[in-house]
Amino acid sequence: MEAMQYLSESPDSINSSSNDQPVSNRNLNRSQRIAEKEKRKNEAEDPFVAAVKYFSDVEAGTPVMGNDVxxxxxxxxxxxxxxEGLPPDAISVMLEFAMSLRMGTSLCPRVLKCLIPATVVPQDAxxxxxxxxxxxxIPISTQVLFIKWVLTVFDxxxxxxxxxxxxxxxxxxxxEENLCPxxxxxxxxLTTKQNVRVFRIRKLLDLQxxxxKQPFLLHLLSLYKVFCPELVTLSVPSRMKRGFRNHNSPWKSALAFVQKKNSAAIAPSAGVTLTIKDQSNRRKRKHCHLELPVLTCALNKESQAELSSNRKLVPLAHLRSFAELLENMHRIELPAQMGSLLSTSxxxxxxxxxxxxxxxxxxxxWLGYTLREEFLFCRDGGATQNSDEALQFLNRLLCAHQFLQEGFSSSEGFLYKFLTVWDGCLMRPQILGLLSNIPVVPSYKMGQLLLEPLKQLYFTSSPFFKCxxxxxxxxxxxxWLTWHSVYALEDNMDISISSHTSIYMTLSGLKDxxxxxxxxxxxxxxxxxxLESCHSLLLNxxxxxxxxxxxxFLKYGLPLVVLPSPGVFYPALLATDPVSVDRLAYIMHRYKVNLAFAKSQLKITEAFRxxxxTFSDFNHYVVDMVNFLWNAKAFQSGVNVQLDEGILQRSxxxxxSxxxxxxxxPAFMSYAIDFHHKCWPERKxxxxxxxxxxxxxxxxxxxLFSQGYDGLELFKRTNINRWQPVKGDKEDSGTMQL
Amino acid sequence: MSLLKPFSRRPALNTATILLVEREEEFQQRLAEVLVEETAVTLNVRLAKSLPLPFENQHSRPRIDLVVFIVNLTSELSLQSARASLKYLDPGYFLGKVCFMATNARNAAVPQERLDTLRGLAASLRCTLLFAEDQTADGATNASERLLTILKVAAGLVPMTTALYLSNLTMCTVPSNTNEVDFD
Known part of the structure; x- marks a missing residue:
């Protein structure tokens, strides 16, 4: 809807504005005059110009019947x-002629049907x-036709x-009942926030x-609700029928034909240099939501010139650099199509x-509507879903998310819906990328919205999806942690993730x-x-x-320490690849540093309890790790892994031990053998x-440390006080005391 | 009425058998073609339009480890047919050896109620409900991969786990309020 093909500024308007400028050069003036004369001569010959002139001058009440002229x-x-479509001034003339009913009502539809713009439609008309x-x-049917025409050429x-x-x-x-839709x-x-007023809402509710519950009313009301949620209390069903049909049937084919013919001529002049969109592969689709519109200004040059004197608005499309943006920050005119915002930095x-x-x-x-229409309720059942267009759109959206370092709330809502019907494969990188950008979900609704669908997908998919x-x-x-560390306020420890997403969360809420x-x-x-029998990739x-x-705690300032389950710890400790063991050692080292810091903070304030x-679990893990790796006393401390002596013997x-x-x-034995060869090369x-x-x-x-196993080295440094690995002598693991 | 029983025969070594039930007989064919490319196990794919299965082949039929009902959400008949077939399964199958696969879930022509009904059906039987993109080749490949994941567990080929355990993790749940999820 908003993203219909948008034609850029007409070459005509540029010409006319340049004509306004006083030209001081005499020669130029003369040559212009000659050109002008030439033009006038051509005009006199051109039947089209004459025809338009006829319609602008025709007297009211001229009979239609038998009027050959x-x-x-x-x-x-x-x-x-x-x-080839009508130029802007011809559109003005013909529209004026038709709507003023100078020659009666019967002609009106016929004229309206031929109003196919070649470039732009003047707003004044x-x-x-x-x-x-x-x-x-004007008869109602003609009024309807006129509004349909406006909708068709709206962009x-x-x-x-x-x-x-x-x-x-x-x-x-x-x-007016017939006009209402x-x-x-x-x-x-057209709606902006200022237009949403109580009396209008009341009127719409009366109509409803x-x-x-007509879809067109619901759509308008839901837009009002988006602008002023406090005024509209109506609950809008999450799945609405497509509210506004395409009304462009009388003009569609003609318009498409004219645009196709003219596009070659227009494309070079569409010079918005900042856009990323590739002009050449533009493709007209039945509902081309997924194309990000080119950023164009809502005002043309003339009206902008006259407006800049009184309202001082600067269209976003005219800004080229960040410095210009800073200068004009307070007087930005938003583009007509919000989707175009996504495409420029x-x-x-x-x-x-x-x-x-x-x-x-x-x-x-706009985004919520587009995502829903294109990915949740597709018309063709999703046959074209993997198209480049869809991928490009989502990639753009993802880029915008990453640029802003936060997600849009509409894409969040879309994701929750999408996850429940996702097959786990369709546009996986994009969907997972968008998912990782969603703002903090309150814990009471996290399970149902997010975790439940993800769980069902995870356990039925391949290890690569799991990864x-x-x-x-x-x-x-x-x-989430970064947002917390950036936005957390000192005193009341609130997280308010930027003004846009309006998520206010207490510290305990975030911790939950x-x-x-x-x-x-x-x-x-x-x-x-x-399930995957300790898949190495998954483990990593x-x-x-x-x-x-x-x-x-240390990196993001969130006073929370959660230890891994034994189901993660022991598979990593007993993994067959040394990298996993080393990384586990590094993780345990970081836990130790974090816990030690928490303990030191505890002495100052009680807030970081x-x-x-947690301390006791951590100690068990450290003792086990030291016993397994350094003391050769596997399975003996027996807090987490309790193995019966008999079973060990039966193995x-x-x-x-x-x-x-x-x-x-098993992860390090190859190093031991290598070391043995290097240490005692003479031994057979x-x-x-x-x-x-x-x-x-x-x-x-x-x-081992010299082989790049820094995790082990750090672990040893923080957790092992003295190490004299004579057999039977126990190494002391530096457990934490509370 | 002959019930299909999960444990009526002995399992064969390193073999898994899957039964795809689909009224329209469109997607099952394509799924089967992808499924049989699996080389790690001996895989038997049986296709059926609906249950009960014909009596004649009963003796030659291998033990079926997983029954998949493919439901095309654009057709009410498809759902009804799957529902009617359910009663020809031995209750033992519902311990993790039945799953539903929905296609066309993202189609605008699908009424929300039908999806809810299917979800409710799967949840009440504690079965897994998978969604598949039947229009694309990638979708079919992915769907068959996911079915294989479940099938291998259901056929007892994955150590340390059972069909019942997996289905407990993946079984479909009905959100308490499907329609009016509050995102604010």
Whole structure:
């Protein structure tokens, strides 16, 4: 709707504005005069110009029947209109002629049907024609036809400011039953926040009582609700029928033909340099929502020139750089189509810093509608969904999200809906990208909106989807934590994630949400590892997530420490690849640093209380880790992994307690063998146990650290006080005391 | 009335059998073509328009590990047919060996009520409800991958897990208020 093909400024208007300028050069003046004369001569010969002149001068009350001059002229105009479209001034003349009923009512529809603009439609003409609606006795069917025509060419009207100025006048036509659907559509396109008034809402609600829940009324009301939620209490069904049909049937084919023919001529002059959109592969679709409109200004040059003296508004499209934006920040004129904001960085900057909400409201409304129509209730059942157009659109949206570092609320709502019917494959990178940008979800509705559908997708999909989803949730958590660290206020610890999204959340609310998310991912991780039999890739994505989690306190200032479940800890500790063990060691090191910091803070203020259970769980993990890797006492501390002695014996592994130390651990054994070769090159027999003597052991550990296992080194430094790995001597693990 | 029973036969080694039930017989064919490309296990794909299955082949029929009802949401008959077929399944199947696959869920022509009914049906039987994009090749591949994930568990080929366990994790739930979710 808003995103219909938008023609850029007409070359005519540029010419005319240049004509206004005084030309001092005498020669130029003369040559212009000659050109002018030439033009006039041509005009006299051109039957089209003559015909238009006839219609502008024709007297009221001229008979139609048997009037050959009239018939001939109209045929000329029609021929031009259907062949190449009418220029703006001809549109003005013909519209004025038709709507003033100078030659009766019967002609009106015929003239309206041939009003096919070649470039733009002058706003003045439309305003004058709307005025005629009020004074002359135009039959209802013709009035409907006229409004349909306005809707069809809406995006070609060169400016909308005067049309907006007569909003109230246009609104008064809603009571006319036959006009109502079309007037509603027109109002829908024109509405700004200032137009939403209580008396208008009341009128629409009255109409709704009389006519029933008509989709066109609902759509207009829902737009009002978007602008002024406090005024409209009506509940709008989430799934509305397509409210406004395409009314352009009488003009559609002719318009498409003319545009196609003219597009080659117009494209070079459409010089909005900042746009990213590629002009060449523009494709006309039945409902081309997904094309981001080119950013064009709502005002043409002349009216802009005259307006700039009194209202001082600067169209966003005229700004080229960030510096210009800063200068004109207070007097920006928004484009007619909000979707175009997504395509330029200046517009995104504007969205980012603007305090006034109407730009975001309009953008959100358009976006929400577009996403819903294109991805949730597709007309063709989604056959064209993987098209480049859809991908490009979502990528653009994703870029805008990443640029603004926050999501739009309409795309959030869309995602919740989409997840419940998603197959897990369609546009996966885009959907997961958008998902990781959603703002903090309050914990009480997180389960139903987000976690439940994700869980059902996760457990039925391939390990690669699992990895992708974990990465996405990791990004989501990082975003939430970043928002917290940026927006958290010192005293009342509120998180108010920017003025736009209007999410106000107390610190405890945020902590609830974050811990619910972490617990959810923990659950996904534990069961995922079990189902995929400890898939290494999956394990690495899980450890990625915990690298974010372990640093929540120090890095992001959120006083919350959540430890991984044993179902994550032990698979990582006993993993067959050394990288996982090393990363786990790093994570445990960071936990230690965070907990130590929390403990030191606790002495100062009581606000950072970490539960005793967390400290005790952490200590168990550290003791186990040191016992497994350094002390060769696997399965002996027995708090988390309690294995019956009998079972261990039945496994018939000799000395199974030593089989996970740094020498015999399946992840490190290759290093042990390598070290053995380097240390004792003369030895023929491999005797790994000799590494465990004091000297070689310390060399071996140093050797491991030198191989890039920084996590282990850090872990050793923070958690192991003294290490004398003589057999039987216990290493002291630096557990935390409360 | 002959019930289809999940444990009437012994399982064969490294073999899984899936039964695709679809009234329209469109998507099942394409799914089957993708499914049989699986090489890690011996995979039998059986197709049916509806249940009960014909009596004649009963003896040659292998043990069916997973029954999938493909429901085309644009047709009410499709849903009715799946619902009518359910009663020819032994209750043992509902311990994780039945799942629903909905197609066309994003079509504008689908009334919300039908989707809700299907969701309710799947939730009441504690079954998994998958959504699939039947129009595209990618959609069919992905749908078959997801079915394989479930099938391998249902056929007992994944250690440490059972069909009942997986279906507990993935079973469909009915949101308390489907229509008026409050996003503010």
């Amino acid at each position: 009239f018939e001939g002229n109209l045929v000329v105009v029609e021929k031009v209109a259907y062949a 439309v305003v004058r024609a709307v005025a005629w609606l009020g004074v002359s006795k 070609m009207i060169d400016a909308k400011d005067q049309l907006r100025a007569i909003y109230g006048f246009i609104f008064s036509f809603v009571t 079309f007037i509603c559509h027109l109002l829908y396109l 009582d009389r006519l029933g 200046v517009a995104l900057h504007y969205l980012d810093c603007v305090q006034e909400e109407s730009a975001l409201l309009r953008l959100n409304f 992708g989803l974990l990465e996405c949730l990791n990004g989501m958590l990082r975003n 949400s974050v811990s619910q998310l972490v617990q959810f991912v923990d659950h996904l991780a534990v069961v995922g590892l079990q 994505f899980i450890l990625d997530f915990y690298e974010t989690v372990c640093d929540m 970490i539960s005793r259970q 018939k592994v000799p000395e199974c 030593t089989s996970f130390d740094l020498v015999y651990h 027999e491999l005797d790994l146990s000799s590494i465990k003597h004091v000297k070689p052991w310390s060399w071996y550990v140093e050797y």
